[in-house]
Amino acid sequence: MNNFSYTPAATAKEALGLRKDTKEAAFIAGGTTLLDLMKANVEAHPQLIDINQLPFKGIQETADGLRIGALERMSDVGENALVMQQYPVIAEALLLSASPQLRNMASIGGNLLQRTRCGYFRDPAFPCNKRNPGSGCPAQVGDNRNLAILGTSEACIATNPGDLAVALVALDAVVVLENAKGKQRRVPLLDFHLLPGTTPQRETILEPDELIVAVTVPAAAHARKSHYVKVRDRASYAFALVSAAVGLEVQGGQIRSARLALGGVGTKPWRALEAEKMLVGRAATEETFRTAAAAAVRGAQPREHNRFKVEMAQKTLVQALQELMAS
Numbered sequence: 001m002n003n004f005s006y007t008p009a010a011t012a013k014e015a016l017g018l019r020k021d022t023k024e025a026a027f028i029a030g031g032t033t034l035l036d037l038m039k040a041n042v043e044a045h046p047q048l049i050d051i052n053q054l055p056f057k058g059i060q061e062t063a064d065g066l067r068i069g070a071l072e073r074m075s076d077v078g079e080n081a082l083v084m085q086q087y088p089v090i091a092e093a094l095l096l097s098a099s100p101q102l103r104n105m106a107s108i109g110g111n112l113l114q115r116t117r118c119g120y121f122r123d124p125a126f127p128c129n130k131r132n133p134g135s136g137c138p139a140q141v142g143d144n145r146n147l148a149i150l151g152t153s154e155a156c157i158a159t160n161p162g163d164l165a166v167a168l169v170a171l172d173a174v175v176v177l178e179n180a181k182g183k184q185r186r187v188p189l190l191d192f193h194l195l196p197g198t199t200p201q202r203e204t205i206l207e208p209d210e211l212i213v214a215v216t217v218p219a220a221a222h223a224r225k226s227h228y229v230k231v232r233d234r235a236s237y238a239f240a241l242v243s244a245a246v247g248l249e250v251q252g253g254q255i256r257s258a259r260l261a262l263g264g265v266g267t268k269p270w271r272a273l274e275a276e277k278m279l280v281g282r283a284a285t286e287e288t289f290r291t292a293a294a295a296a297v298r299g300a301q302p303r304e305h306n307r308f309k310v311e312m313a314q315k316t317l318v319q320a321l322q323e324l325m326a327s
Contacts, residue, residue, distance in 0.1 A: 001038050001039045001041065002038070002041075002044045002045075002046075003046075004038075004045055004046055004047060004048055005046065005047045005048070006047075006048050006050065007047060007048070007049050007050065008049075008050040008052075008053060009049050009050060009051055009053065009054065010053050010054075011054065012051075012054055012056075012178055012180075012182070012211055012213075013180060013182065015027060015049050015051050015054065015211065016179070016180035016209055016210075016211065017180065018047070018049050019049060019208065019209070020180065020208075020209065022046060022047045023208065024044075024045055024046055024047075025045055025046065025047035025048070025049055026043070026045040026047075026048055026049070027048075027049050027051050027211065028048045028049065028050055028051070029050075029051055029052055029070075029071055029107035029109065029110050030073070030102075030105040030106040030107045030110050031048075031105070031110075032098070032102050032105050032106045032110070033106075033110065033113075033114045033115060034048075034110075037115065037122075040122055040123075040124070041124050042121070042122055042124060042131060051071070051211065052071060054071060054211075056069045056070040056071040056109070056211075056212075056213050056214065057069040057071050057072055058072070058214075059072060059076070059077060059080050059082065059083065061082055061086075062216070064216070064218055064219065065216060065217050065218040065219035065220075065223075066082070066083070066086065066087060066216065066217040066219070067214055067215075067216050068083075068108055068214060068215045068216075068217075069108070069213075069214050070107060070108055070109030070176075070211070070212040070213055070214055070215070071107050071108070071109065072107065072108050073103065073104060073105065073106065073107060073108075074094050074097060074098070074102075074103040074104075074106045074107070074108065074111060074164070075094075075100065075103040075104045077090070077091075077094055077108060078090075078091045078094030078095040078103065079091070079095075085224075086219065086223065086224055087171065087217060087223050087224075087226065088224075088226050088227065089167045089170065089171065089223075089226035089227055089228045089245050089246070089247060090164070090167045090168065090171070090217070092167070092227065092228035093163040093164050093166060093167035093228040093230075093243075093245065094163070094164055094167075096163055096228065096230045097111075097163040097164065098237060099236070099237045108164070108215060109211075109212035111162065111164050111165070112162065112164070112165055112168075112175065112189075112192070112204075112212065112215070113203075113204065113206070113212070114161055114162060115130075115161075115203070116130070116158035116159060116160065116161055117146070117159070117161050117239055118130075118139060118146075118147060118158040118159065119143060120137070120138050120139050120142065121158055126138055129155045129156050129196075129200045129201065130156060130158060130200045130201050130203075131201075133199070133200075133201050137154070137155055137156055137157065137200075139156075139157050139158070139303075140154070140157060140303065141303075141304070143305065144157060144303040144304065144305045144306050145305040145306050146159060146239070146241065146264075146306070147159050147303070147306055148160075148265060148266055148267045148306075149265050149266075149297070149300040149301060149302040149303075149306055149309050149310060149313075150262070150265050150266040150267070150270050150297070150299070150300055150301075151195045151196070151266045151267035151268055151270065152196070152267055152301050153195070153196045153197050153198065153200070153267075155196055155197065155198050155199075155200050156196035156200035156267065157196075157267065157303065158196070158200070158267060159264060159265070159266065159267065160193060160263070160266060160267060160268050160269055161239050161240075162263065162269060163228070163230065163240065163243060163263060165189065165193070165263075165269040166228075166243055166244075166245045166261045166262065166263035166269045166270075167226075167228055167245040167261070168189050168215060168217065168269075169189045169190055169245075169261050169269040169270075169271050170226070170245040170246065170247060170259045170260060170261035170271065171217050171218070171220070171222075171223050171226070171245075171247060171259060172188065172189075172190075172217070172218055172220075172259070173188075173189040173215050173216065173217045174186050174187065174188055174189065174215070174216045174217075175187050175188075175189055175192050175212060175214075175215055176212070176213040176214040176215070176216065177206065177207075177210045177211065177212060177213065178210065178211055178213045179207070179209050179210050180209045184213065186216075187205060189215070189269070190271055191205065192204055192205055192206075193268035193269060194268065195267055195268060196267050220247075220249070220257070221249035221256070221257065222247035222248055222249045222257045222258065222259050223247055223259075225247060225248055225249065225250070225324060225327075226245070226246060226247035226248075226259070226324070227245075227246055227247075227320055227323055227324040227327065228243065228244070228245050228246075228320070229243060229244050229246075229316055229319055229320040229323065230243040230263075231243065231264075231312060231316050239264070240263050240264035241264050241309065241312065242262065242263070242264045242265055242309055242312045242313045242316045243262065243263035243264050243316065244260070244261070244262055244263070244313075244316045244317045244319070244320040245259075245260070245261040245262075245263070245320075246258075246259065246260055246261075246317070246320045246321050246324055247259035247260075247324075248279075248284065248321070248324060248325070250284050250325070253283055253284060254281065254282070254283060254284070255279045255280055255281065255282055255283075255284050255288075256280070257280060258275075258276045258279040258280055258292075259276060260272040260275050260276050260279075260292070260296060260317065262296060262297075262313055262316075262317065264309070264313075265297075265300075265309050265313050272292075272295070272296035272317075274295045274296070274298065275292040275293065275295040275296040275317075276292075278291060278292045278295050279292050284321075284325055286318065286322065289317070289318045289321040289322065290314070290318055292317070292321075293313070293314035293315075293317040293318050294314060296313065296314070296317055297310050297313050297314060300313075
């Protein structure tokens, strides 16, 4: 781990100004991902800018839905009564993430920016297009059991590791960003993370002079009736092999609206838009769910060691929908 300086910032303008002066500087809130990467010499930053004093907190019910400050801690959001009652998929995804100790430290904004757990990316002994563009992707033919089957490219098959992002993308969440001039822009979370394509080193649309301020989630019937299922190698403190975030509005046994997203299988949080369309207007039955689940993985490109994820993703999605209907 390289030496670095540490500077607390009192305002967004100050934080972004410090970042501009030292382009390789990084913002730190909880630091649960950043410090790991620095210790492993995957990232090196000469300066860390502490943003914990910025006014990016609060869990609020708004006229349109829910607003979560970017500096709220995962545990506080996951245990919030409003979130648990009106947006249960968010609470469930958060409380199935990491460990209690990490959830107490990790921020919502930082969680959305966490980087892949691909072993090749996290070991500087190997080439990796995310770390060193153009160096190659040994995961294509190497150990790819935990890696992506959707949204992949010849340059990268690294899986987005998030749980929260999967729940948020299912509920049409929007990320609020602010630049050094105080100007804000709102970006659907569906568009916030980027597919690897030929530039896997760029993972989000966040610009160097921007900070995540908050996340907003619209209120909806399918948000109130929502659920998260996570399949992993062990019962706790493990990343998803496959996960599913689902939300339904059902009236008279017929599905009026549906929201589906998958985790553990995509290079970004994976919204299953085609599968959602196949659910709307149909009966909420296992047969309907299976048909939609097959559509959700259409176009998957598994590698040698992760072919099982095609079937597992379908079964997990069906399980999540059945559990939701039974609740």
